[in-house]
Amino acid sequence: MKKFIIRRLLISVVLLFFVSMIIYTIxxxxxxxxxxxxxxxxxxxxxxxxxxxxxxxxxxxxxxxTGIVQGYFRWLSKAIRLDFGDSWYFxxxxxxKFSSVIWYSFGLGLAAFIIEILIAIPAGIVAARKQYxxxxxxxxVIALIGISLPSFFFATILKYVFxxxxxxVDLYGIVSRMHETMSDAGKVLDMVKHMVLPxxxxxxxxxxxxxxxxRANMLEVLNSDYIRTARAKGLPENKVINHHAFRNTLxxxxxxxxxxxxxxxxxxxxTETLYQIPGIGYTFYQCVTQGDIPFVMxxxxxxxxxxxxxxxxxxxxxxxxxxxxRVN
Amino acid sequence: MANENIEKxxxxxxxxxxxxxxxxxxxVFKRFIRNKxxxxxxxxxxxxxxxSFVGGLLNPYSQSQVFYTTEQILKDYAGATTIDQYQIYxxxxxKLPSDIYSKTLIAASTKKYVFExxxxxxxxxxxxxxxxxxxxxxxxxxMLLKKNAAYDEAVAAGENxxxxxxxxxxxFQDNGDPMPSxxxxxxxxxxxxxxxxxxxxxxxxxxxxxxxxxTAVADGEKSFEADGKTYSVDGDVITDGxxxxxxxxxxxxxxxxxxxxxxxxxxxAAMAAIDAGQTSFTFADEDxxxxxxxxxxxxxxYTFRRFQETRVIxxxxxxxxxxxxxxxxxxxxxxxxxxxxGRISLLIxxxxxxxxxxxxxxxxxxxxxxxxxVDNLLMRIVDVVYCIPTMPLxxxxxxxxxxxxxxxxxxxxxxxxxxxxxxWVGIARIVRGQILSLREQExxxxxxxxxxxxxxxxxxxxxxxxxxxLIVFASMGLGDVILAEATLxxxxxxxxxxxxxxxxxxNAVNDxxxxxxxxxxxxxxxxxxxxxxxxxxxIGDGLRDAFDxxxxx
Numbered sequence: 001m002k003k004f005i006i007r008r009l010l011i012s013v014v015l016l017f018f019v020s021m022i023i024y025t026i027x028x029x030x031x032x033x034x035x036x037x038x039x040x041x042x043x044x045x046x047x048x049x050x051x052x053x054x055x056x057x058x059x060x061x062x063x064x065x066t067g068i069v070q071g072y073f074r075w076l077s078k079a080i081r082l083d084f085g086d087s088w089y090f091x092x093x094x095x096x097k098f099s100s101v102i103w104y105s106f107g108l109g110l111a112a113f114i115i116e117i118l119i120a121i122p123a124g125i126v127a128a129r130k131q132y133x134x135x136x137x138x139x140x141v142i143a144l145i146g147i148s149l150p151s152f153f154f155a156t157i158l159k160y161v162f163x164x165x166x167x168x169v170d171l172y173g174i175v176s177r178m179h180e181t182m183s184d185a186g187k188v189l190d191m192v193k194h195m196v197l198p199x200x201x202x203x204x205x206x207x208x209x210x211x212x213x214x215r216a217n218m219l220e221v222l223n224s225d226y227i228r229t230a231r232a233k234g235l236p237e238n239k240v241i242n243h244h245a246f247r248n249t250l251x252x253x254x255x256x257x258x259x260x261x262x263x264x265x266x267x268x269x270x271t272e273t274l275y276q277i278p279g280i281g282y283t284f285y286q287c288v289t290q291g292d293i294p295f296v297m298x299x300x301x302x303x304x305x306x307x308x309x310x311x312x313x314x315x316x317x318x319x320x321x322x323x324x325x326r327v328n
Numbered sequence: 329m330a331n332e333n334i335e336k337x338x339x340x341x342x343x344x345x346x347x348x349x350x351x352x353x354x355x356v357f358k359r360f361i362r363n364k365x366x367x368x369x370x371x372x373x374x375x376x377x378x379x380s381f382v383g384g385l386l387n388p389y390s391q392s393q394v395f396y397t398t399e400q401i402l403k404d405y406a407g408a409t410t411i412d413q414y415q416i417y418x419x420x421x422x423k424l425p426s427d428i429y430s431k432t433l434i435a436a437s438t439k440k441y442v443f444e445x446x447x448x449x450x451x452x453x454x455x456x457x458x459x460x461x462x463x464x465x466x467x468x469x470x471m472l473l474k475k476n477a478a479y480d481e482a483v484a485a486g487e488n489x490x491x492x493x494x495x496x497x498x499x500f501q502d503n504g505d506p507m508p509s510x511x512x513x514x515x516x517x518x519x520x521x522x523x524x525x526x527x528x529x530x531x532x533x534x535x536x537x538x539x540x541x542x543t544a545v546a547d548g549e550k551s552f553e554a555d556g557k558t559y560s561v562d563g564d565v566i567t568d569g570x571x572x573x574x575x576x577x578x579x580x581x582x583x584x585x586x587x588x589x590x591x592x593x594x595x596x597a598a599m600a601a602i603d604a605g606q607t608s609f610t611f612a613d614e615d616x617x618x619x620x621x622x623x624x625x626x627x628x629x630y631t632f633r634r635f636q637e638t639r640v641i642x643x644x645x646x647x648x649x650x651x652x653x654x655x656x657x658x659x660x661x662x663x664x665x666x667x668x669x670g671r672i673s674l675l676i677x678x679x680x681x682x683x684x685x686x687x688x689x690x691x692x693x694x695x696x697x698x699x700x701x702v703d704n705l706l707m708r709i710v711d712v713v714y715c716i717p718t719m720p721l722x723x724x725x726x727x728x729x730x731x732x733x734x735x736x737x738x739x740x741x742x743x744x745x746x747x748x749x750x751x752w753v754g755i756a757r758i759v760r761g762q763i764l765s766l767r768e769q770e771x772x773x774x775x776x777x778x779x780x781x782x783x784x785x786x787x788x789x790x791x792x793x794x795x796x797x798l799i800v801f802a803s804m805g806l807g808d809v810i811l812a813e814a815t816l817x818x819x820x821x822x823x824x825x826x827x828x829x830x831x832x833x834x835n836a837v838n839d840x841x842x843x844x845x846x847x848x849x850x851x852x853x854x855x856x857x858x859x860x861x862x863x864x865x866x867i868g869d870g871l872r873d874a875f876d877x878x879x880x881x
């Protein structure tokens with residue numbers, strides 16, 4: 001087991017090296033409009049250097065004057081020491097900005113994740129138990145609609161109904177205008193209130209796959225021999241489902257959920273941007289549109305790490321919950 | 329599978345018709361069309377194709393045709409200002425110095441009627457009365473004014489000039505000295521805070537007329553003579569006995585648009601309304617229709633505004649018989665844009681999936697079939713691509729295309745290529761896994777034992793067994809691609825104006841005014857995306873169940 005994990009980790013590091021190299025190359029192709037805009041403003045100051053001189057100086061300052069390969073290794077040598085530089089757009093160290101926004105994303109993701117599990121797994125099991133019933137069809141169709149719903153469209157509908165027509169919540173933001181004057185409990189409630197629609201959006205657009213996955217697995221389990229045996233022994237149906245079938249369904253589901261845990265830190269870019277939740281996704285979106293290379297670079301690598309971590313955790317949980325895998 | 333319409337009588341066991349054997353493909357098809365959701369999906373997709381590709385041909389409008397409409401817009405018609413500067417009417421052929429206006433104003437208010445202008449000429453004003461002044465060019469003379477009847481008369485009338493017996497005009501200025509200084513004067517013009525409007529458009533008035541009229545108005549006389557005619561003054565209106573010639577007023581009117589003639593009658597009506605303190609008045613135009621004018625007063629400056637028919641771009645028109653879904657922010661027909669947008673969305677979906685399947689099948693096939701270090705290398709490449717976060721990458725590439733100002737068509741091609749280059753890894757994994765498991769099966773061992781070529785083994789025996797999964801994956805992947813393209817276009821980094829896509833149509837909701845007031849702009853496009861993606865998922869689901877009946881027991 002230990003050997004397996006170490007081997008996977010080593011492979012992950014090698015993958016990460018190549019992934020970050022590709023990302024860095026793409027980033028260098030990105031227009032450095034930020035540098036040019038900066039140079040333009042600086043050059044317009046009275047008695048200032050010419051535009052080109054400023055561009056050269058800023059490029060040197062931001063480390064853009066080197067070739068891509070050299071630049072990559074320079075970036076890498078700093079990144080290994082967790083120094084990702086300063087965000088140009090926010091004008092503060094990338095990691096500082098990151099730690100100030102990540103918890104919004106995590107909170108949003110975790111809330112959606114828990115609600116998703118609480119709804120999707122029971123619904124999937126119900127659908128599988130009563131295959132071809134109306135409930136099964138309804139759950140299948142709802143799951144597919146959830147998968148097919150563009151998050152921006154669903155968010156727009158929610159905003160239209162709940163913010164504009166009913167006026168229950170604000171259109172944008174994480175806090176209301178009077179936030180500062182509220183009591184501590186009021187502040188928390190205020191934030192929770194602003195998180196309702198984003199959470200709902202996330203839950204609806206991502207619940208479908210878990211629901212279908214649960215249903216498919218439950219169907220497979222219900223058709224296996226040990227369930228037939230359990231029924232043949234005359235066990236009550238509830239016991240068959242809750243003890244024999246459910247536990248075995250959990251094996252792939254726990255694997256899936258374990259694998260998606262790191263994703264909670266990745267932020268929901270579209271949803272956060274639409275509701276202007278100051279999480280990591282919205283921050284990233286702002287940085288991309290502003291050409292903030294250090295932050296974008298950091299976020300991309302961070303996401304790659306999360307994906308690798310997710311795969312790793314999925315594999316490890318699989319080995320943990322299913323003894324058959326451990327033997328092999 | 330037993331077939332009902334085969335007669336059941338007289339069948340022996342070896343009768344070929346006893347059991348109708350269906351080909352595997354036929355069985356899949358039968359299972360598929362029994363799936364209601366899949367049929368719904370097929371119907372939706374067929375509708376979408378008809379709507380986008382045929383509808384675009386039938387629709388009379390193109391996607392980038394801009395529509396105009398006429399609207400009643402409150403526009404400035406005329407402005408009026410109370411005249412607070414002397415209007416100077418010059419004797420024909422005379423050119424007065426440029427600072428004459430300010431000098432006149434100073435001279436009139438300080439009553440020092442003789443002044444020198446910047447260019448050194450000596451000028452003077454002859455006070456006619458009531459703020460009307462004649463302008464003279466002066467020359468100092470020595471003259472005794474004692475016992476001069478004309479002078480006495482002028483002093484008695486409060487004027488500062490007189491016409492002497494010799495026919496010359498003299499101006500005198502009381503400097504507080506016992507004797508006023510006297511100047512011989514040549515008439516240059518007349519100044520007053522009055523303006524003239526002729527009743528006839530473009531009619532010219534002579535200096536004599538101006539001078540006479542102003543004098544008459546100032547002195548309150550009922551008539552005056554000019555150019556050999558007798559004009560009578562009735563209040564502000566000057567008539568030449570029968571017809572009205574001009575209107576004198578102390579308000580200056582100017583039309584908001586060049587070339588518009590503001591008639592004296594209009595001025596009279598406007599003045600009357602202002603005097604009465606009204607905020608609007610009506611006045612008949614040349615055709616006799618009454619038009620309402622609104623008066624706005626800003627520091628003594630009046631503006632008259634009226635509703636005018638103006639040709640404007642027909643933005644956000646509500647759904648009507650002409651535009652079934654309305655128009656968007658650029659005044660383009662939304663139905664046409666939905667149709668052309670559907671073309672692009674569907675086209676991108678199919679092109680991307682086609683490239684993805686092509687790359688994925690080749691890479692996955694090679695990896696799975698050859699195994700060993702080839703497999704290892706290719707799968708690591710797959711891992712690397714798999715690790716790249718897709719949506720952020722699309723965003724970055726979108727902004728790169730923004731920077732290089734790629735045209736709308738280039739963007740579409742680039743988008744296809746980018747999405748395919750990122751998306752093929754899933755297919756490669758599926759194909760590899762499938763081929764790995766197939767390779768170990770007996771029929772492949774048998775195929776190898778018969779000694780057929782590698783090429784035939786791959787393409788005749790392996791690939792056909794992978795196809796079902798590929799089709800299922802592709803039909804579900806189509807939905808994902810359409811979603812991703814819509815999201816990207818929604819964020820403004822995918823398809824751009826003037827090309828349309830369903831995502832870029834919804835982009836309008838970024839303006840929350842549009843979101844709250846023009847639901848018809850964004851709702852149809854969103855519903856179309858939802859339906860199309862849903863339909864592809866239904867079909868993919870149905871196909872999977874049809875190919876793999878084990879799941880459906």
